[in-house]
Amino acid sequence: MTFTVVLAEHLDPDQVDVVLDLARRASDVDESYPLSEHVVLHLRHGGESPAAHLLARDADGGALVGYAHLDVTDQVAGASAELVVDPRWRRRGIGRELVEAALVAAGESDPRGRLRLWAHGDHPDAAALAGGLGFARMRLLWQLRRSLFAPVDAPVFAEGVRVRAFRPGEDDAAWLALNAAAFADHPEQGGWTAAELRARMAESWFDPAGFLLAERVADGALLGFHWTKVHGDRPVRPSDGAAHAHEPIGEVYVLGVSPTAHGQGLGRALTLAGLRHLRERGLDQAMLYVDESNAAAMALYLGLGFARWSIDVSYARATTG
Structure with a gap:
């Protein structure tokens, strides 16, 4: 089966539902939700900041098999992207195509071609994809949990x-x-x-x-x-x-x-x-997210009985200039 990747500036409500259904099905397999809250909010409500949507579709039937959200508004840190691939369509190059398309789109607003990728759950496949495209781990976001009992x-x-x-x-x-x-x-x-x-x-x-x-x-x-x-x-x-x-x-x-x-x-x-x-x-349980580099917050939460549950990783690609 083949696929195509297209860029869209806006999604209609039906398209949003399809994207979120894809993310839900992927989360059931991966045990971590592939999109951050601000991406979901942007999908559902829009926002003041523009975003690009990269849609990977089955070239035969048109079904959505992959999605990437690209935000190019951060002029300091550069563009950021999050992506998800249908579990039934993995290991066919869809993730790589989505990242490469995001790099091209990001380059249109930033001559340095900077791009950050968020991988929720720190899965080995995401690490392999990022490493294969020249991205390195730059930031770790921990999810901590504690019992309320x-x-x-x-x-x-x-x-x-x-x-x-x-x-x-x-x-x-x-x-x-x-x-x-x-x-x-x-x-x-x-x-x-x-x-x-x-x-x-x-x-x-x-x-x-x-x-x-x-x-x-x-x-x-x-x-x-x-x-x-x-x-x-x-x-x-x-x-x-x-x-x-x-x-x-x-x-x-x-x-x-x-x-x-x-x-x-x-x-x-x-x-x-x-x-x-x-x-x-x-x-009976509480959770939170904290940046690994935030020593004061980490000390506070660990001291209150929280323990590490999972990790989200931000990857960045080395650039010149």
Whole structure:
């Protein structure tokens, strides 16, 4: 069987459902979802940033057998791509063709031809594909997990600090400012816009009761936050994107502390408060993602009983100039 790869600037809702169904079927085989959250959100809702879609189709029947998402908006680090190949069509060169097509498309906006590839789950086939095309491992993102049956200490907040739930429509601007300050060195997170926040608030999993804000009692200034998330408690359907069959699990989705509040133990206290919230919902496990290079965060989470579950890998291709 042969295939063709075409570039599309936009996908209609039916095409999006087909892509997400392909990703779901691949995740059932690989035991890791092949697309990151921001890619799924871009597929489902669009976004302010443009993206390219590379579609590999069966040349005979037109069925989708592979997909790659290409984002060329990061002028500092270069373009990034994520891809998935139908498990029934693997080892036929589809992944290689998708990456080579992504390199060509990325080169149109960056003369240096930079491209980063994300491989979720650190599978040997992904490593072999990346290495064969001259990519090297550059960044590791760990997924950590812990049992919520294990003891979760009571959080201790500094005097004059209280915790409350996020108020949609009222806290949006203040939270975006706090998020930008907390993640000033991490533009992927700190650069969130109001539209990106609204897209997540529109998701079925969003629950403001699990979006915890720490504020100063004296003036209401936001000092930190712990945004929790629950996976797997909704019916499974292709349009859910990352949804697939598993028991519900809680997530430390985003945890941030204002630079003005460092050194007060606020990160630890907010983590514990969020874990207790997830346990009160009847969940028995919690997960999170953390960059291996973030020593402070790794120490915090490992010290709270989390352990490594899986690894996502970012590959980059050496360039000249």
